[in-house]
Amino acid sequence: MPLSTSFMPSSIPGCAVLTDSNDSQAPLLTVRDLRVSFRTARGLVRAVEGLSFEVHAGEILGVVGESGSGKSISLLAVMGLIQDPNALIEGSIVFKGRELFGLSKRAMLDIRGGEIAMIFQDPMTALTPVYTVGWQIVEQIRAHQDLSRHAARERAIELLGEVGIPNPRAQFERYPHQLSGGMRQRAVIAMALSCNPSVLIADEPTTALDVTVQAQILELIKKLRRDFGSAVVLITHDMGVVAELADRVMVLYAGRMVEHGTTLELFDEPWHPYTWGLIASIPPLDGPRPRRLPAIPGVPPSQIDRPVGCAFAPRCRCRFERCGERPPDLVGQGHESACLIAASDRKAARDLVAPAAGVS
Ligand SMILES: Nc1ncnc2c1ncn2[C@@H]1O[C@H](COP(=O)(O)OP(=O)(O)OP(=O)(O)O)[C@@H](O)[C@H]1O
Ligand SMILES: [Mg+2]
Numbered sequence: 431m432p433l434s435t436s437f438m439p440s441s442i443p444g445c446a447v448l449t450d451s452n453d454s455q456a457p458l459l460t461v462r463d464l465r466v467s468f469r470t471a472r473g474l475v476r477a478v479e480g481l482s483f484e485v486h487a488g489e490i491l492g493v494v495g496e497s498g499s500g501k502s503i504s505l506l507a508v509m510g511l512i513q514d515p516n517a518l519i520e521g522s523i524v525f526k527g528r529e530l531f532g533l534s535k536r537a538m539l540d541i542r543g544g545e546i547a548m549i550f551q552d553p554m555t556a557l558t559p560v561y562t563v564g565w566q567i568v569e570q571i572r573a574h575q576d577l578s579r580h581a582a583r584e585r586a587i588e589l590l591g592e593v594g595i596p597n598p599r600a601q602f603e604r605y606p607h608q609l610s611g612g613m614r615q616r617a618v619i620a621m622a623l624s625c626n627p628s629v630l631i632a633d634e635p636t637t638a639l640d641v642t643v644q645a646q647i648l649e650l651i652k653k654l655r656r657d658f659g660s661a662v663v664l665i666t667h668d669m670g671v672v673a674e675l676a677d678r679v680m681v682l683y684a685g686r687m688v689e690h691g692t693t694l695e696l697f698d699e700p701w702h703p704y705t706w707g708l709i710a711s712i713p714p715l716d717g718p719r720p721r722r723l724p725a726i727p728g729v730p731p732s733q734i735d736r737p738v739g740c741a742f743a744p745r746c747r748c749r750f751e752r753c754g755e756r757p758p759d760l761v762g763q764g765h766e767s768a769c770l771i772a773a774s775d776r777k778a779a780r781d782l783v784a785p786a787a788g789v790s
Contacts, residue, residue: 456527457484458661459508459546459629464521466503466685468514473734477503479685481521485629485661490651492676492693493665494708498730500685501665502551505631509548510538525629544574547627549635551665553614556621557606563617564590564602567624574625589620594646611638619647626658633665648675669712673697681705684730684741686757691765701767703746706780740769748779 466478478500485491493501506512508523510530523530525546530538542548550556557566567586571577577585583602590598593616606614615638622630632651636644648671654660666672672679672693679696681689681704689702700706707726728745731737737744739754746753748771758768771779 455486457486458526459663460484460522460524461504461508462522462524464504464507464523465519466500466507466512467518469516469518470734475733476736477685477733478507481682481685481687483680483687483690485663487628487661488655488659489677490655490662490664490675492672492679493663493682494667494669494672494679495682496726496730497667498684498733499682501682502633504682505548505633505663505665509542509546509631511542511548540574543570543627544625545627546629546631547622547625548631549619549622549633551633551637553611553618554606556618557614559606562603562605563609563614564604567602567617567621570621571624586620586624589624590617592650593617593620593623594643595620612640612643615639616643616647619650623650623654626654627660628658629661629663630654631663631665634667635664636671637667651675669708673712681708684736685733686741686768687760688742688769689767690760691762695765700780701762701765701771701773701776702742702769703748703771703779703783704742705767706783747783 461484462482464478464481465476468475468477481500481504483491493505495501503512507519507521508530510533512519519531521531525541530541533541548556557563561569564583564586567589568579568582571582571585572579575582587598587602590601595601595613595616601609601613601617606617609617615635619635622632630651635651636647639647651662651664652675655662664672664676676693678692679690680687681696681702683704689696689700689705691701696705697709700709704726711725726745731741731744737754739752739756740746740749740758743749743753750770752770758770760766760768
């Protein structure tokens with residue numbers, strides 16, 4: 431895995447507190463060989479299979495992949511928030527040099543919300559219906575910071591204003607069900623940002639929001655990174671947002687990482703045919719919009735009866751015999767991909783499929 435050297439903690443005032451390790455380049459968060467499966471009546475659903483990645487202070491890691499590729503489940507596992515009793519979770523999750531896997535509920539409560547915060551894809555996951563939004567943000571702040579109730583209240587109102595909630599003083603007193611979906615999402619974002627976490631996991635933070643508010647939220651995420659040297663894991667379907675915000679990107683397919691690299695590497699010279707398809711699906715910024723956006727033909731494989739070989743092979747127009755034999759390993763240094771196409775053949779292969787880029 432590469433180290434991002436562009437934005438090291440030492441370059442951020444006050445950032446030394448973020449790293450306990452002597453090595454200032456040590457990642458804030460290291461995930462190794464994460465596996466999540468669910469026992470179901472139909473069989474074992476393998477949602478995440480051997481995922482490894484790391485995030486450094488001050489960097490934004492984009493996580494992309496189609497619906498069901500394991501984006502949310504991986505990061506919920508990092509937060510210790512997979513509640514399903516049928517879930518089987520394995521792997522190692524090290525935060526600031528400390529193994530989180532197997533930590534007590536009490537210890538995880540101290541870390542969650544304060545040190546590592548998550549903006550949930552479904553805002554209701556983070557909100558309790560029986561308390562006002564303001565009360566919930568105040569509690570969150572006071573659980574992790576030594577602030578008086580009055581100061582926490584003022585901070586909560588300020589945060590509600592920052593995430594674009596009009597008349598934040600009045601909205602502070604409302605219950606979650608009295609807010610629209612977009613407002614609820616903003617309230618959850620305010621809650622996640624309230625303690626200036628070292629690591630922010632943002633799961634589709636702007637999907638339900640209109641473009642203006644979306645820009646405001648993305649600006650807040652950048653500000654968190656700039657002012658506090660926080661690391662951000664940004665899960666999104668929107669390749670445009672990734673291109674604009676992320677320093678590095680990991681591409682998931684059917685619970686595995688199929689490509690990883692800096693944003694520049696990934697957009698300039700993507701290696702994996704699946705990434706070619708994702709990039710081809712980005713709508714053009716100018717010129718006539720296509721009547722139909724290109725989509726990658728086919729559907730992801732069943733996560734119960736997985737293909738023996740590369741999980742993308744059945745949809746891949748470049749597949750050859752060996753692709754069906756076993757899942758390819760991630761190969762490369764820094765920029766890496768799990769595909770058997772030889773580096774020397776990549777360009778020709780992409781030229782072959784890219785004009786149509788999977789137009790269905
Ligand atoms: N409790 C569960 N029981 C069985 N399977 C589950 C459970 N929770 C998640 N899964 C499966 O795990 C896989 C990964 O789900 P996940 O929510 O991580 O997808 P995602 O990449 O976040 O998708 P989206 O983009 O739609 O949010 C999916 O196939 C999903 O059906
Ligand atoms: Mg999800």
